[in-house]
Amino acid sequence: MHITRYTDYSLRVLIYLSMQRDRLATIQEIADSYQISKNHLMKVVHQLNKKGYIETVRGKSGGMRLHREPNTINIGVLVRETEQDLDLVECFSSEGHCVITPVCGLKGAFAHALKAFLEALDEYTLEDVLPDRHRPQLLRLLQIA
Secondary structure, three states: OOOOHHHHHHHHHHHHHHOOOOOOEOHHHHHHHHOOOHHHHHHHHHHHHHOOOEEEEOOOOOEEEEOOOHHHOEHHHHHHHHOOOOOOOHHHOOOOOOOOHHHOOHHHHHHHHHHHHHHHHHOOEOHHHOOHHHHHHHHHHOOOO
């Protein structure tokens, strides 16, 4: 299973914001901290705001912050909401054209694997992936004072 950069960046934004609960953060500072494209992050932030994960504040001293508590943000749900295409193989798609689909056992095996993957992610919240013992290293890596 491979998640898209969009989902990866969504998770990174939420991790960053969970480390900055006492102030607003900007897209630019998150992009700089992760050394990733500001343009990509703008799309991610817009969707996270629309879905209620974060809230944005406009203006000169604007920015963003988590809108929900980290223990209420389920990783499996987030992945389902941010991944556009969870079709692991062509036969998962209604537009698939594989000629052996009617008799192939792989579709069931891949469906089982995908279900297990998502169920495993359902066991975690944002809070679970941010144990306190890693906080100092994370702050240092992200260059957060």
